[in-house]
Amino acid sequence: MGEELDKYSSIVDVIKYFIDSRRYGVVDRMALAMSSESVEVALYDMLRLIDSLMARRVVLELKVKTREGEKTYTLNCCEIDKDLGYGVKGVIKHVVEGETVYGAGDEIYCMPCPLRPSDEELKSFLQEISRNPFLARKIALIAFGKKSGKEGE
Numbered sequence: 408m409g410e411e412l413d414k415y416s417s418i419v420d421v422i423k424y425f426i427d428s429r430r431y432g433v434v435d436r437m438a439l440a441m442s443s444e445s446v447e448v449a450l451y452d453m454l455r456l457i458d459s460l461m462a463r464r465v466v467l468e469l470k471v472k473t474r475e476g477e478k479t480y481t482l483n484c485c486e487i488d489k490d491l492g493y494g495v496k497g498v499i500k501h502v503v504e505g506e507t508v509y510g511a512g513d514e515i516y517c518m519p520c521p522l523r524p525s526d527e528e529l530k531s532f533l534q535e536i537s538r539n540p541f542l543a544r545k546i547a548l549i550a551f552g553k554k555s556g557k558e559g560e
Contacts, residue, residue: 465505491516
């Protein structure tokens with residue numbers, strides 16, 4: 408299982424984004440796909456939505472409470488809201504890039520954007536899927552098992 412996590416880490420991160428943001432439909436479509444074409448369509452939908460969210464992303468310096476105290480992170484936020492309920496919760500220190508109705512001092516949730524898979528990673532994944540579409544289920548399970556960046560802090 409570790410090999411797939413390493414080989415397809417960005418694809419796992421994209422799937423994990425949809426799991427963490429509670430958008431299970433597209434993840435289920437990939438995990439339950441019976442053909443490589445169905446996997447490809449689900450992955451296409453995920454990447455298209457990520458691209459759309461990235462176009463509206465906001466980069467924030469966010470103060471976050473951790474076990475060790477307060478830390479400041481610079482995050483690319485694909486989603487921001489006071490009532491989001493998922494993602495990284497913190498207080499805005501500074502809006503670095505982008506537009507938002509929130510400003511310094513506001514407590515918000517930021518759902519960090521996943522990294523987009525490289526062309527090589529996508530090509531390799533699609534080749535593997537054409538031989539074994541059930542690999543997509545394994546990749547989705549790996550994503551479900553992966554801890555979020557702030558879990559356990």
